[in-house]
Amino acid sequence: MKLDDLAQKTGEWMRGDGPESDIVMSSRIRLARNLAEFPFVRKCTDKDRIAIAAAVRRAIDALPLSSDTEYVDVAKLGDLDRQFLMERQLISHELSETEGARAVILDPQERFSIMVNEEDHLRLQVMQSGLDLSSAWKRMNELDDLLESKLTYAFTKKLGYLTACPTNVGTGLRVSVMLHLPALVATKQIDKVFRAFNKINVAVRGLFGEGSQFMGDLYQVSNQMTLGKSEETLMQRVSEVIPRLIDYERKAREFLINEKRDDLNDGISRALGILKTAKKISSEETMHYLSKVRMGVNLGLIDNVRIPTVNKLFIHTQPAHLQKLCGQKLSVSARNTERANYLQQHLSDSVDPKAN
Amino acid sequence: MKCQHCEKTATFHITELTDPNGPTILHLCEEHARTFFNQDGPPDPASALTNMLAKQLKLEKAADDLAAADKKQCPMCGITFAEFRKGGRLGCPYDYVAFEEDLEPLLVNIHGATSHSGKVPKNLNGSPERQFRLKQLKDEMREAINKEQYEVAGKLRDKIAAIETGQNENGQNENGQSDESNEEKPNDGPPDDDFQSFS
Ligand SMILES: [Zn+2]
Ligand SMILES: [Zn+2]
Numbered sequence: 001m002k003l004d005d006l007a008q009k010t011g012e013w014m015r016g017d018g019p020e021s022d023i024v025m026s027s028r029i030r031l032a033r034n035l036a037e038f039p040f041v042r043k044c045t046d047k048d049r050i051a052i053a054a055a056v057r058r059a060i061d062a063l064p065l066s067s068d069t070e071y072v073d074v075a076k077l078g079d080l081d082r083q084f085l086m087e088r089q090l091i092s093h094e095l096s097e098t099e100g101a102r103a104v105i106l107d108p109q110e111r112f113s114i115m116v117n118e119e120d121h122l123r124l125q126v127m128q129s130g131l132d133l134s135s136a137w138k139r140m141n142e143l144d145d146l147l148e149s150k151l152t153y154a155f156t157k158k159l160g161y162l163t164a165c166p167t168n169v170g171t172g173l174r175v176s177v178m179l180h181l182p183a184l185v186a187t188k189q190i191d192k193v194f195r196a197f198n199k200i201n202v203a204v205r206g207l208f209g210e211g212s213q214f215m216g217d218l219y220q221v222s223n224q225m226t227l228g229k230s231e232e233t234l235m236q237r238v239s240e241v242i243p244r245l246i247d248y249e250r251k252a253r254e255f256l257i258n259e260k261r262d263d264l265n266d267g268i269s270r271a272l273g274i275l276k277t278a279k280k281i282s283s284e285e286t287m288h289y290l291s292k293v294r295m296g297v298n299l300g301l302i303d304n305v306r307i308p309t310v311n312k313l314f315i316h317t318q319p320a321h322l323q324k325l326c327g328q329k330l331s332v333s334a335r336n337t338e339r340a341n342y343l344q345q346h347l348s349d350s351v352d353p354k355a356n
Numbered sequence: 357m358k359c360q361h362c363e364k365t366a367t368f369h370i371t372e373l374t375d376p377n378g379p380t381i382l383h384l385c386e387e388h389a390r391t392f393f394n395q396d397g398p399p400d401p402a403s404a405l406t407n408m409l410a411k412q413l414k415l416e417k418a419a420d421d422l423a424a425a426d427k428k429q430c431p432m433c434g435i436t437f438a439e440f441r442k443g444g445r446l447g448c449p450y451d452y453v454a455f456e457e458d459l460e461p462l463l464v465n466i467h468g469a470t471s472h473s474g475k476v477p478k479n480l481n482g483s484p485e486r487q488f489r490l491k492q493l494k495d496e497m498r499e500a501i502n503k504e505q506y507e508v509a510g511k512l513r514d515k516i517a518a519i520e521t522g523q524n525e526n527g528q529n530e531n532g533q534s535d536e537s538n539e540e541k542p543n544d545g546p547p548d549d550d551f552q553s554f555s
Pocket of ligand 1: 360362363364384385387388
């Protein structure tokens with residue numbers, strides 16, 4: 001199993017480059033597809049699920065994909081490996097936790113993954129660093145064409161690609177852009193900004209910790225509708241919103257630099273200090289401070305830390321990653337110690353704002 | 357407070373900022389919260405959909421209409437409309453045909469549309485009507501064999517073979533393509549036996 005190799009690396013989508021990558025973490029596109037000859041997953045017998053996985057595997061083997069593309073039988077993976085793939089955003093919670101034959105096809109560079117027997121027979125996913133939906137769609141469309149040449153998809157001219165949930169029927173397309181919006185959060189404008197987007201048919205979600213403590217200041221914007229508009233139009237609806245959000249975030253960052261410079265420096269300096277010196281730290285606290293450090297690096301307030309390193313720390317400090325990286329199962333308490341060690345190793349060269 | 361998806365304590369409280377019905381708060385344990393950004397729909401599309409369906413259908417349908425719709429059953433996979441409303445997921449592609457009129461208001465509600473415009477696959481053999489016709493013919497053939505009506509069964513076998521090779525039941529080409537479409541057919545499909553599990 002090459003999952004251990006994967007743990008050492010970070011996927012291309014975490015490189016931290018690409019357009020607007022100081023604010024846009026990643027762009028993702030997924031397509032839901034089903035094989036015409038089988039019922040949807042909830043009505044599949046064990047035999048159906050096995051036959052679907054086998055048909056997909058045959059199709060994949062016959063395609064001109066990179067030779068190190070890997071077919072992973074998820075049913076045979078242990079808890080830690082499944083959680084690891086979830087943290088890496090290569091499989092969903094549903095694929096991890098349901099019973100029966102299921103699989104994921106992994107590109108070693110993590111440019112795409114294909115889930116088999118999730119809610120739909122196939123969930124194709126393409127990932128890209130920064131804001132670059134059009135090249136993500138181009139790669140997705142090619143991958144879909146390849147699979148379609150070997151498999152018969154459930155499709156009608158009226159309703160398009162048929163999916164297990166009517167929320168995905170039509171294009172089966174979900175476009176999502178993950179944004180890092182720490183300054184909008186710090187200036188308490190985030191709710192107001194998103195309320196303004198309420199009526200435009202894009203879904204925005206934020207992740208909050210206990211007591212409204214923000215978790216990493218990460219927000220995801222995605223389309224809600226999948227039927228009645230072309231893939232390009234649906235993508236455009238999401239990508240139209242992004243420059244406005246980027247603009248608001250940049251203005252909020254400028255405001256912090258110009259009007260609240262001491263507070264900003266203090267917050268970033270403390271965040272870096274805690275990450276560098278803590279002896280035990282939870283993943284929630286880590287996300288919270290890493291978010292501030294990420295903004296500090298992007299604003300040129302912290303030296304000797306690179307954005308790809310910060311992006312990597314977001315992923316590698318999660319529980320299953322930590323355990324895979326140190327090669328053993330760890331209790332929550334031992335993980336908090338290991339996480340603090342790991343952060344120190346990677347941030348020891350950093351120079352905080354006071355030194356500037 | 358317990359996690360909405362399991363028995364663990366909810367330590368994360370996630371706000372859906374753009375839910376059409378106003379902000380909604382989700383209460384999740386660490387593990388379920390962690391997977392939140394992995395998922396591409398709302399965290400639990402099935403329950404959100406079920407709620408919406410239930411609301412909408414109650415508003416628009418009289419109780420006995422709803423009861424009648426709930427009894428409808430898909431002849432391919434056997435799912436009832438009530439089962440779908442409860443679980444939020446359909447049983448097979450043919451449900452879009454079997455429940456067409458009941459699903460339409462739902463599609464309008466979700467997408468503001470009832471017809472697809474977008475990518476079309478090159479291989480159009482995946483329509484649920486075609487799968488349903490194949491199932492019917494196979495059932496008829498099995499019955500003919502049981503009754504030892506071998507001549508009838510033979511004719512049905514020819515019809516099935518014709519459909520499976522991209523022709524219509526009478527052996528004529530459906531899309532005006534040459535007979536070579538037989539070889540172009542990209543997918544062999546599962547062996548016949550698998551259709552039995554589909555009924
Ligand atoms: Zn939970
Ligand atoms: Zn059905």
